[in-house]
Amino acid sequence: MTIENLLKRDSFIERGARSRAQALLDPGTFRELAGPFARLYSPWLAMQHLVTQADDGVVVAKGKLAGKPTVVLAIEGAFQGGSMGEVGAAKIAGALELALRDNERGVPTQAAIVFETGGVRLQEANLGLAGIAELQSAIVALRRHRPVVGISAGTVGCYGGMSIAAGLCSYFVMTREARLGLNGPQVIEQEAGVAEFDARQRALIWGLTGGEQRTATHLADACVEDDTAAVRSSVIGCFARGVPPVHRSDRTADFLACLARVDTDRQATAQDVRELYAKGLER
């Protein structure tokens, strides 16, 4: 990308969660639910002498996307690493459940989730995990009616229990800068040793877990430029495809067949993974 294009483009990554939700929805339709003035703070962070945020790092916005009723759930990656606590997770689960109720009453409300999260908020432990379980169930319930589209733009990416939520989405859109994985690089290095994974090697990290690789290996559906219009039109395109005949998370047999071919005697390269995932996962 030339310098001129860099200056002209409207970066999605540089936007905060609220601004991302506003940018995704049709102009003038954004309406925030359970917003900062509802003052739904995490009760647990203050007990641990940590500063709370009035929306607990989750923006719930109702509006229209390409004219269709849509709820956008945007996680703020800059607040506590986008970690999911009891309140933030409940906001997402509650909004998805309301969208489900809409569908059951004949209003085809669809949902987009902007993932910028390291996973569960460790300070809230089991309550955060329970919240993540709830929102995962809510994604599965809603996606029978309308697609649930996940987006991860970076730079936090999407990890931990929330990567499982990402895997449950009907479609997943990433940028090259975003990363998607169950365990973060430092966790893998800490638990399995630097020979298994060197968390200082950025090329290795993005090569294996970056948006381009995840799209090439069928774990994401689109890899777009860091441009607001590009992200938005990709999300609109996903919704237009409708509910997929088979969701990615229902294709465990196909993925397991790929994993059975892994040669664990040596460190897999990005190219090895692409070759492994090239067979049996084509849509």
Next chain:
Amino acid sequence: MERLEYEFAAGQPALGRTVSGVVSSGDLEVLLEPAAAGRTLVAVQTSVDGYGPTWKALLERVFGAGMLPAARIEINDNGATPGVVRMRIEQAYEETQLRAANGGTP
């Protein structure tokens, strides 16, 4: 973590409510809501202990003249420098004015 409260003389009620900033490293969140004319209340929650006099000096610079619209202001701070704090407060006031001028939409 420390909680601080301040009160200042102010003008007419602010034109609306708005939020600026994020509780991220070196940044802060400012929630601004209209209050009854004449008085602005500032409640601060900060991750850095022992900077009460610095907060007082900074907020007096911003609100001391008593000219800004009356507001209830909540600050959730994660180690922002005084310059950043001042800009976020000014941003919040500016956004309430812009929003009022646009008939309530952001």
